[in-house]
Amino acid sequence: MKRSKLVIFTACLSLTVFQKSPEAAPEKYTWGNVSFEGGGFVSSVIPSKTQLGLVYIRTDVGGAYRWDSTGGRWIPLMDAVSQLDVGLLGTEALALDPQDSRRLYILAGTEYFSKGKTMIFRSSDYGNTFDTVNVTSLFQAHGNGMGRNTGEKLAVDPQNSAILFCGSRTKGLFKSSDTGKTWTPVAGTASTAGSSITSDNGISFILFDPSNGKTASGGTKTIYMGVAKTPGNLYVSNDGGESFTTVAGAPTNLMAMRAALAQGNLYITFSSGPGPHNVSTGAVWKYTTASSEWTNITPKDSAYFGTGSPGRAHGFGGISIDPKDPRHLILSTINCYSAQYRWSNKKDNAGDIIFESTDGGTTWRNLFPAWITNDGTNPNVDANGNAWIDGNAIHWAGSIEFDPFNPKVVWAVSGNGVFRTDDISATSPIWKFQSRGLEETVPLDIVSVPGGPLVTAIGDYDGARYFNIYKSAPAHEPRIGTTVSLGYGPLNGTFVRAGHITDYSSNPATEFDVMYYSTDTAKTWTKLPTPKAGKGYTVLNADGSVILHRAEVGNIVYRSDDKGATWTTVTGLDGQSSTCRIIPDPVDKNIFYILDQQGWFMVSSDGGASFTKQTRINDDQTGLYQNSSSLMRTVPGKKGHLWIPLDQNQLWQLGGYSRNGLALTEDGGKTFVRFPAVNVC
Known part of the structure; x- marks a missing residue:
């Protein structure tokens, strides 16, 4: 997000230089990312069950991506989002159309950015282009809120592509019957609502069960709805979403996180909190839909995992079923720091545990069974060419998924990117960092x-x-x-x-x-x-x-x-200046500069020991205002030369955001020049 601000500042800077020297041709720029790869929380991984090699991820602050299986990198789908709409890079849910692999839907919005604007992004070409539906007046999303690791709360009916359901944090459930163009609230779902957009998750997931057929209107009859509340964490509809009732027998003290369904068995992960952090207990249960029977299938050795005791103080996040073998399951903890991740350079770190079951959850294989001496010869993670990830671990593993076309391959999300193993059946699977193209720092x-x-x-x-x-x-x-x-x-x-x-x-x-x-x-x-x-x-x-x-x-x-x-x-600073950026002169070692919140330009001439006010950059009487964040940029090798963007903290005013432009001083703040050609900077 801050990267976007830097790009805007640089762009207006080059424009100003052009205006000052009209005889010079404008310099051409090629814009792209400074490559880091990963660096932020990938909230969910969503592989297509209908098209080989098609995988999506969503992130909490960096938009959504599609996997390029040929190039081995992620393709950003939302880089066209403007700075004013930067909150839409917080993606809270992502849904694929099971009947048309080209179709993609994204629920996006961030409570503290863009005035909480919430959109449903719709694409019919794998996310290459989108149209958007503004649903802010109905409900607000928060892609960087608690519970962003759950999902998916946006889902397409597998038997009727026109029907979608979307869960919200504080307003219950919504339905669309026209491929997401319009939305109406589902009566009776207010009980699922939380009270806080930031800390309550509300509805965690929507899951269709096609085995019971269709309604008269063509939608799937049976729909399950998981909720991050206690009690009342699982609901079912048997009339295509017209009404929902509580499923009896679910754990009363835990929140529903994710679920997977196969052959009448609904596998659900539960945690004591919405996650991805502040979770201390959890469990995994199987619900047999035909008999309404609940079975506790939480992994255990001498005791159950997720009990809150040392080494087991965590919840459970992702769960996935092998499409070719309904008894083959993969499961991840969340907010666990017990598993040893070993690197070939002898570094190691603690993170989430990943479990595998081949008998429908009756027993589990812990893929990180013990901490052993790391001599560099027995790694279980691979940097895959990345230069910084070594020494880190998979953590906040709220989503884990089989490759539907190759069940040896498993994807897992993490707070630092996304990982994949190409052989989950190995004695000690190797988890490769697969974050090339993903830039979320x-x-x-x-x-x-x-x-x-x-x-x-x-x-x-x-x-x-x-x-x-x-x-x-x-x-x-x-x-x-x-x-x-x-x-x-x-x-x-x-x-x-x-x-x-x-x-x-x-x-x-x-x-x-x-x-x-x-x-x-x-x-x-x-x-x-x-x-x-x-x-x-x-x-x-x-x-x-x-x-x-x-x-x-x-x-x-x-x-x-x-x-x-x-x-x-340091002396001479008051409440308007003490929290502002301090800018050193690039030539004179004795001089520092500050632009305070009221527009006063302050200077230190004694090596930063003290500051005094010199002049003011804004003049209210002549309409010269500023909404700066105190950011200024010096010119290398030039004493007293500073460029000052005046719209870092834009205000919403009648007619739009404030437009104050760009200022320049070449005498250390004694005088300033503004550039009429630059409206916003």
Whole structure:
């Protein structure tokens, strides 16, 4: 999402340069992703049961993708979504038409973006093009909410392609009889509704049972509806969705996550919470539809998994049935950190357990049975050419699926991408990272070193150092996870970054703050003393001799001129400026700049020890406004040259979003020029 903002800023910057020099031809650009591969939560994997090699995934903040089986990479389907509609990249459900493999439907929306706009995307050409139906007035989706790992709550009737059902978080169930063009609420389903769009999942899944035939209107008679509530977690309709009744006998203290149906046996995973985190218990049950009999088939050895005891404090996520053998099942936990994922470089990590059954769930094979010494010769995960994933694990495995055409192949989602094994029957299956083409990181900072590497900072997975932006690059080492920002000293290529680490290798886990410093353009990092503010924003002056540091959530800025050995508090900052970005001059090591929330341009001339207000970028009396986030960009090698986008925090006004454009100062903020040709930046 932040990547899109950077693209918009760069585009308006190039436009401004063209306006300033009309005699120059505009430079041509080719836009694409800086390759990282994965880096975010893949909420679900959906293989087509009717077309070989057709697989889709949906993500919580990065849209949906289709698998290119020939090229071995994911094709993004929603990159055309604009910045104003960025919330639609949160995909909450995805449905395929069992009678027409070309047809695809996506439920999309994010509560805190785009004013909660919710759309049903409809495609008849595998997602190459879409039309959209706005359902915001009926219900709102939240693709990044709790329970996004459940599914699918959007489904196409396998016996009538015109009929779809869509579950919601807080408004019950909706039905369409015209391939998703219009939607009406299903009476009597309000009991499934949660009260919070962000924390309640409402309806988890819709599952059709064609074995009982059709209604008079041509729809499937029997429909099951799973709900993330306790009690009342499973409902059934025997009249094509006209009415639903509670299925008696279901676990009363757990929420329904996912389900799979074959030969009259409905297999359901349950968890104590909607997931993907804050889940401590769970179970797996088989419901025999003909006799209404419930059987607990939760995996166990000396005790049941999912009980909440040490090593078993988790729920259950995905479940899938081998289309060629209804007794062959695959199952995943969720929010479990007990399985050992071993890499060939001797790194290992803990994550979700995957189970296999060949007798309909009577017994289960734990594919990660024990922790063993990792000497590099017995890996069970494979980076598959990716440069950063090593040392990570499959986690948040809320969805797992057989390849319907080759049951040895199994797909599993994870909080860092998607994995696949090509032989689930192996004694120890190898799980390959299959995330090429999938780009779901949250970029937090970026530095393009003139004549050197591109250096990034991202959420969860540190960031990387690139000389080839078309290939994944190793993450910064040592790793700290979310890297809020990068301090950069352009005169000598120094960098600094800070973070907070939780070490789960000990029990209980230990937590500590770290700061690292680099003198070789982020190639290697040296640990500094424990930072004053922990994870947060870091800034270097032009030659890297001064570090400024503020906590991610905090308003005190600290200064060190001895690489973190001692710290002092920066003075001259108030409530309007203390949480703003601090921008170092790229030439003068003594100068820093701040643009505060009221448009005041502030300057430090003593190496960041103190700041004073200099001038104001906006003039309300003449209609020169700004809605900046304090982001400014300096010009390499130019003292006092800063470009300032003025629409980072756009406001909705009569007639549309605010349009303030772009400003430039070439004298360190004493004077500013605005460019009428740039409406929004």
